Amino acid sequence: MITQARQPEIDKRVVIDVDRCVECQSCAAACFAGHARMPAVSFARAGWALLPLICRQCKAPACVDTCPAEAMVRDEAGIVRRRLFRCVGCGSCAQACPFGVISDSLAGTPGTIKSPGELSGHQISKCDLCADRLAADARAVPRCVAACPSGALRFVDEHQAEADGLLIIGGRSAADHLYKRR
Amino acid sequence: MCSDTPKQEPRSRCTLCPAGCELRIGGPGAGGYQSEPPMVGGAGLCPRGLAIGELLDAPGRIRWATRRLDGRRQEIGLAEAARAIIAAAGDRDLVFFIDGALPCEQLLAADAWCRAWPRAKLCVVLEPAERELLLGTEASGAAYLSDADLAGCDGFLIVGDAFAANPACSRGVFDRRAADARVAIIVIDPGGGSAAKFATCRVAAPPGAELAAIAELARAAGVDCPPIAPPDGMDVRSARSAGLALAGCKRLAIILAAEYGRGGAWRQIGYLAGRLAGALGGGVACQTTGANALAAVRLGPRLAAISLADALARQGAAWVTVGSDLLGMLGIRGREILAAGAAFASRSTEAAEFVMPAALAMEVGGTHILGGERQVCLDAVLPPPAGVLEPADVIGSIARAGGVEAPGPTTAVGTLSRLAAAAPSIPAGCAAAAAAASPVLMLGRQAADAGCGELTAHASWQSAVGSPPSVRLAAADARRIGVKDLDMVEVRTGELSVRARVRIDHALDAGAVVLPEALCEARAMCPLQVSPATEAVVASPGTVNIEAANDYASQTA
Numbered sequence: 001m002i003t004q005a006r007q008p009e010i011d012k013r014v015v016i017d018v019d020r021c022v023e024c025q026s027c028a029a030a031c032f033a034g035h036a037r038m039p040a041v042s043f044a045r046a047g048w049a050l051l052p053l054i055c056r057q058c059k060a061p062a063c064v065d066t067c068p069a070e071a072m073v074r075d076e077a078g079i080v081r082r083r084l085f086r087c088v089g090c091g092s093c094a095q096a097c098p099f100g101v102i103s104d105s106l107a108g109t110p111g112t113i114k115s116p117g118e119l120s121g122h123q124i125s126k127c128d129l130c131a132d133r134l135a136a137d138a139r140a141v142p143r144c145v146a147a148c149p150s151g152a153l154r155f156v157d158e159h160q161a162e163a164d165g166l167l168i169i170g171g172r173s174a175a176d177h178l179y180k181r182r
Numbered sequence: 183m184c185s186d187t188p189k190q191e192p193r194s195r196c197t198l199c200p201a202g203c204e205l206r207i208g209g210p211g212a213g214g215y216q217s218e219p220p221m222v223g224g225a226g227l228c229p230r231g232l233a234i235g236e237l238l239d240a241p242g243r244i245r246w247a248t249r250r251l252d253g254r255r256q257e258i259g260l261a262e263a264a265r266a267i268i269a270a271a272g273d274r275d276l277v278f279f280i281d282g283a284l285p286c287e288q289l290l291a292a293d294a295w296c297r298a299w300p301r302a303k304l305c306v307v308l309e310p311a312e313r314e315l316l317l318g319t320e321a322s323g324a325a326y327l328s329d330a331d332l333a334g335c336d337g338f339l340i341v342g343d344a345f346a347a348n349p350a351c352s353r354g355v356f357d358r359r360a361a362d363a364r365v366a367i368i369v370i371d372p373g374g375g376s377a378a379k380f381a382t383c384r385v386a387a388p389p390g391a392e393l394a395a396i397a398e399l400a401r402a403a404g405v406d407c408p409p410i411a412p413p414d415g416m417d418v419r420s421a422r423s424a425g426l427a428l429a430g431c432k433r434l435a436i437i438l439a440a441e442y443g444r445g446g447a448w449r450q451i452g453y454l455a456g457r458l459a460g461a462l463g464g465g466v467a468c469q470t471t472g473a474n475a476l477a478a479v480r481l482g483p484r485l486a487a488i489s490l491a492d493a494l495a496r497q498g499a500a501w502v503t504v505g506s507d508l509l510g511m512l513g514i515r516g517r518e519i520l521a522a523g524a525a526f527a528s529r530s531t532e533a534a535e536f537v538m539p540a541a542l543a544m545e546v547g548g549t550h551i552l553g554g555e556r557q558v559c560l561d562a563v564l565p566p567p568a569g570v571l572e573p574a575d576v577i578g579s580i581a582r583a584g585g586v587e588a589p590g591p592t593t594a595v596g597t598l599s600r601l602a603a604a605a606p607s608i609p610a611g612c613a614a615a616a617a618a619a620s621p622v623l624m625l626g627r628q629a630a631d632a633g634c635g636e637l638t639a640h641a642s643w644q645s646a647v648g649s650p651p652s653v654r655l656a657a658a659d660a661r662r663i664g665v666k667d668l669d670m671v672e673v674r675t676g677e678l679s680v681r682a683r684v685r686i687d688h689a690l691d692a693g694a695v696v697l698p699e700a701l702c703e704a705r706a707m708c709p710l711q712v713s714p715a716t717e718a719v720v721a722s723p724g725t726v727n728i729e730a731a732n733d734y735a736s737q738t739a
Binding site: 019020022023024025026028029030032033034037045048049133136137139140143146147148149150151 | 201203216217218219220221222224225226227228229232233235236345346348349350352353356357376377379380629630642643646647667688689
């Protein structure tokens, strides 16, 4: 059951090893295919690199606070996600997100997302960490992580990351080779 | 159909590149079938593999035979189509161009039909540069490395944008780098692709100078190699320093991607790369379009097939393409073909008088060589839709209509052992693309699309992100033209032009322009030379003009 009461946040995060991303966009394609063509992965160009933007699952999510339709919630699994039939596509969450990971134009695919006559034309898409996969198998990872061929995206427990030799930077970037060669 | 030799593979795998990534098919739901990475234990699935599920049951799938009548397509029955094809061929010979990415059993079955039919010739179609590359690596005697083997190597030489050709091969390179931060990653890629961004040393070589760069590098690494005079514009010092960095390797991995339109020395490149890798205890990893290019090359001597150059020279023959988009791949324009067996509309089906439905490679199953030299037998991901013929059966149905009662004797695939290819002659010099006032056009591989896009371009994600196409420009060229990131430009040569969105690429040298390899219009801009005597089909970098196209019409197109 989903309530608006404060739920404990999920311990796991999708993080990106910035020194492994080969810009293949497999994460976006997997999200697109797995979420009825409403991808929640967008991209930002940072100098030479084109890096995927994926929801950080904030501890105090601004998208939840700002949503006028109570569509954005933290569910019982601790995942901040959008309730399909409550979203009115107002874009408040996209405006409120301080990290720009909720996009109302969605990764350069507005033609698909805003296609007239489709329900998706009136909604904002939001990463739910592929809750269907996580519910089906405890060892499963979100589609973007499973699709990443280079191992750049990882689904890690933030408390375990350091023990695994990962340096978490700013909540969503990880590195085992941070900028040593750049 | 499968012999005892190859190992039966229980999982569904993508066959659009040699990585053979595991996938699972979901659905059919409201959105049809979809492919996605496995729940647990997968090693990634790039956009090509993710497109497969959707393509199996896509609305644009060719399901019926058609003929062109007054410029429109008219549905006809399969048997009627086969009879009409024979009638339209008249007394001309027929050349069947079959896709070399199909499983070996399909190639053998097609060959059996053509052997029994004196007026028919079979041609196995591979990307011309990749075929040459594989013939070179076969002749070199080098071992083939799988993606998993790469993590055990202690030095890497990457030629072309191998990370776009097979993103999964990057994992082994990065795993090794995580264990040893000083590992050498040398990249030779005039197109400045994604692999170039991870180079510890990038060899500055103009388009067409890859062979001279490898030769210089090999000599600096202490490997016996004939000297090749470097062309103007090649930085010999960077090649030598790269060679010195690799000299101490105990197991060198050379990862090769032979992109279209980069010149004609790929057989020599494959040979020298194989010799270099062998001398330094390693091997090569050829990242081809389609998983089965190596198998098709090894199967070649067992087929009574003619070369692509020979087939293209037979202008008087009636051409029938099966599975491959021949006209799109080679950028051929204005050539009528008799019939095309295909799963989706392509340049070849547009030019064909008759179109017959054909199954996709992943719908027929059979023997492949995946991940280095691992010979496996894959099941079909899904059976083809009702009424859609297997590729070899397309040829069989036409042959039956032509009076052939049964195919010739077929053999089991057996072991696909290394080809006894002769060492190619190494030229004394290397002719790079002339540094003209006009920019040099190269085609770059993309992780999103396979081949010339005849298949993956029909998937919805590829359609969404690939329109308009991107053109990569060096920052200096963009300044000179007066455009910035995301502006529209028109890339033009002669009568051909492509409108594309600018992506400024800081890894690209000034004077080079890179369009996607999966864009048929861009392939047509690369001059094609066919030489039946040497069996060479060579597409070279072309020169183009680029103009800003930021007018209102182009922005809203």
